[in-house]
Amino acid sequence: MSEKHTHIEHRDDEASKLGMWLFIFTELLLFGGLFLVYSIFRSQYPTSFHEGSLELNVTIGALNTMVLLVSSMTIAMAITAIQKKNKKLTLILIGITLFLAFVFLVNKYFEWGAKFHHGLYPGSDLMELLDRGHHLYFSLYFFMTGLHALHIIVGMILLIITYVKVKNESIKHDHFVFLENGALYWHLVDLIWIFLFPLMYLIS
Amino acid sequence: MSNNSPHITDYKVLAKVLLVLMFLTFVTIEITSIDLAAFTVTIALLVAGIKSFLVLSYFMHLKYENLLLKILVTMVFVLFIIIVLITFIDYSFR
Known part of the structure; x- marks a missing residue:
């Protein structure tokens, strides 16, 4: 190649967003599979699933729903802020999102903590004593909300990286696809909870 | 684009x-x-x-994305609904 070449930044934001969406599809189908398992066993053990859901704390569940919805909005607003070249507001909004994610996990800690306190956790003696329907309900409850909480933690790590990138200006008003993809991941977490909350806590 | x-x-x-x-x-x-x-x-x-x-x-932001992405996302949900339907048909007729 020739000696002199001007450096032209090669990037395709549309393609990286498409890539993120393809990844999100795999995540949706992962949780989709679990929802399918849930629906099948629910139809086979309706009374056990009904009684199981009564054990859950709707207030904490509803609170966490609100927390996730607000955090979903703040991260969407962060994209608007970066497009309007408002770096400070972008950082504040990502910060609020991170704080709300933390609040969600604290709530989850207390919720799971109460279950553990009553001897209800995967592999516990109490779980072994439960009939098949209850056992399935609580196994699915711990697995699905646990996997969801894991996604919250991954989302938080992504948002922390995004925060740093905005701060050192590698994410700017004309180059913010990383923020967009991070936000997409965060919305995915919200999207899953939208179905998880009514199915686990409410329908009884 | x-x-x-x-x-x-x-x-x-x-x-x-x-x-x-x-x-x-x-x-x-x-x-x-x-x-x-x-x-x-x-x-x-x-x-x-x-x-x-x-x-x-x-x-x-899907509302403001291109048609390809909208179709892809719709297809994923359609695919999931088909999977659920087939599984339930299978379960109810065995």
């Missing part, structure tokens, strides 16, 4: 979407607390469907 000017979603639009989502959450909690037998599940899933549509359209 270079042909579309980047769309900036207004703060107010996002705030309004949040209010609707909050309201729908409240509706779900209220409706599932009254006994509607088989309809409870249907209504709860319907409301969850509307909520996810709002999140996908506005928060995830």
Whole structure:
């Protein structure tokens, strides 16, 4: 190649967003599979699933729903802020999102903590004593909300990286696809909870 | 792509979407607390469907994305519904 070449930044934001969406599809189908398992066993053990859901704390569940919805909005607003070249507001909004994610996990800690306190956790003696329907309900409850909480933690790590990138200006008003993809991941977490909350806590 | 000017979603639009989502959450909690037998599940899933549509359209900017992406996302949900239907047909006829 020739000696002199001007450096032209090669990037395709549309393609990286498409890539993120393809990844999100795999995540949706992962949780989709679990929802399918849930629906099948629910139809086979309706009374056990009904009684199981009564054990859950709707207030904490509803609170966490609100927390996730607000955090979903703040991260969407962060994209608007970066497009309007408002770096400070972008950082504040990502910060609020991170704080709300933390609040969600604290709530989850207390919720799971109460279950553990009553001897209800995967592999516990109490779980072994439960009939098949209850056992399935609580196994699915711990697995699905646990996997969801894991996604919250991954989302938080992504948002922390995004925060740093905005701060050192590698994410700017004309180059913010990383923020967009991070936000997409965060919305995915919200999207899953939208179905998880009514199915686990409410329908009884 | 270079042909579309980047769309900036207004703060107010996002705030309004949040209010609707909050309201729908409240509706779900209220409706599932009254006994509607088989309809409870249907209504709860319907409301969850509307909520996810709002999140996908506005928060995830799908409304302002190109047609390819819209079709792809729709297909994923259609695929999932087909999988659920086939599995339930299988279970109810064995």
